[in-house]
Amino acid sequence: MISTSANEDDIPDNTQPQGFNPVKIAQVDYLGEQHTNSCTHRDLGFVGQVAGRWFAIYGDTLWCKPGVTDSSQDPEGFHGMVRDSIAECTDNALRVNFTQxxxxxxxxxxxxxxxxxxxWGESITTGFGGTSLCPVDEENSLLFFLVNQNSEGLVGAGVAQVQLRDGIPTVVKRYGDNGWWWNANSEARYGDVAxxxxxxxxxIYxxxxxxxxxxxxxxxxYVYQVRVMASAAWDKSQYEYWWGRSAGWKNAPLTTFNKETAVMWGVGQGSTYYSPYYKCYFYVHFNNADISIRTAPTPEGPxxxxxxxxxxxxIQGGFTYSPGIHPYLDPTGRSLTINYTNNNHIQVIKATFE
Structure with a gap:
């Protein structure tokens, strides 16, 4: 059962900005479009690790016409696709290499x-929105994903276990009787935002x-939050749910969805990391048309x-969304390289801080 509170005026709004954001932008350089060892149009590009190696996960990946090597020269029409893909990052955010x-x-x-x-009633058309790879131990990483059955809509959010097999990141297990844990109709779509x-x-958050x-x-x-100890990542009963600043973390799944139990509002998909330069947490996202950074002392906020x-x-009036970050390119945190989707093109900027 879902509750959204009887009287919204009687509860605090924990999604409102609070505290000081220390980020000061010294310079932003547009680096260009990201290229691969294939030829595709794609979106997302959330970056995470498996066994110490960095990979980017993309959403719908549209193949260019056979023989086309430059996506800008791809003729109109449908030439095939997959619903998600993965590529290994390099020391240049403008180049990634598909591993499969x-x-x-x-x-x-x-x-x-x-x-x-x-x-589980899935087919080649079923969508899997993935948001980064979260290391569990030296061999395994956790992938959050959201199952989209198209005309039936969003079905459920879940987690998968990912390992390197012959050097290739491979989904070795999806959890849940139907391949997911949280029913999208009645529970928050945990992991789909970040x-x-x-x-x-x-x-892991x-x-x-x-x-x-x-x-x-x-x-x-509204955006809601879950966490789990990495050592218990494959046990749903060990997950904790954020019930708001007053109640904090509870093992009981969240059933009240409102401005008190939420942590953010209207942010869209983004990326989180701890800035060693500013010594606080970043959430990198789109605020309307602007790539923006908000900060917090803890992953729970405020x-x-x-x-x-x-x-x-x-590009051609299309949408811009879903920043992915490459913190490994500058371990000092003085700069942050960010990729984002621009009408199914992946573009890259580098922000340098004061």
Whole structure:
């Protein structure tokens, strides 16, 4: 049963900005479009680790026409796709390499990363939105994902266990009787907004949007939070849910969805990390058209107001969204390289801080 509180005026709004955001932008450089060892149009690009190696996870990955090597020269039309894909990062954020390619010639195209399971009513058309790889131990990482059955809508959010097999990141297990844990209709879509392994603790965090049966715009834009000790990542009973600043973390799944139990509102998908330069947590996201950073002393918040970083120019009037970050490129945190989606093109900027 979902409760949204009898009288919204009687409860605190924990999504409002609080505290001081220390981020000051000295310079932003547009680096260009990201290229791969294939030829595709794709979105997302959330960055995480498996066994110490960095990978980017993409959403819908549209193959360019056979023989096309430059996506800007791809003719109109549908040439094939997979619902998600994975590529290994390099020391240059403008270049990633897909780790799983098919046998198309002369240009091989990426295979699907999260496998569908027909026994669970899934097919090649089923979508799997993945938000980063969170290290569990030296061999395993946790992937949060959201199952989208298209005309049936969002079904459920879940986790998968990922390992390197012959050097290739591979989903070795999806958890839950139907391949997911949280019913999207009645529970928050944990992990769909952002996912993060905290460098300063043993916790993995996931942020997710409101249950889909909340139809009104304002309550439908609240973001909720879950966490688990990395050592217990595969045991759903060990997950804790944020019930607001007064109640804190509880083992009981969240059933009250409102501005008190939420941690943010209307932020869209983004990326979280701990800034060694500012010594606080970043949430990098789009605030309307602007790539922005908000900060907090802990992953639970409270989050300070956004600082604008950069405003991309939309390609052909398309959407800009979903920043992914590359913190490994500058361990000092003095700069942060950010990729984002611009109308199914992945573009990259580098922000340098004062």
């Amino acid at each position: 390619l098919n046998e198309d010639t002369p240009v091989a195209h990426p295979k699907q990363f999260v496998p569908y399971n027909e026994a 996912a993060y392994r905290d460098e300063n603790s043993e916790f 996931g942020w997710g949007g409101a249950p889909t049966n909340i139809k009104d715009f304002v309550p439908g834009q 989050w300070a107001a956004d600082v604008k970083v950069y405003t991309p120019t939309p």
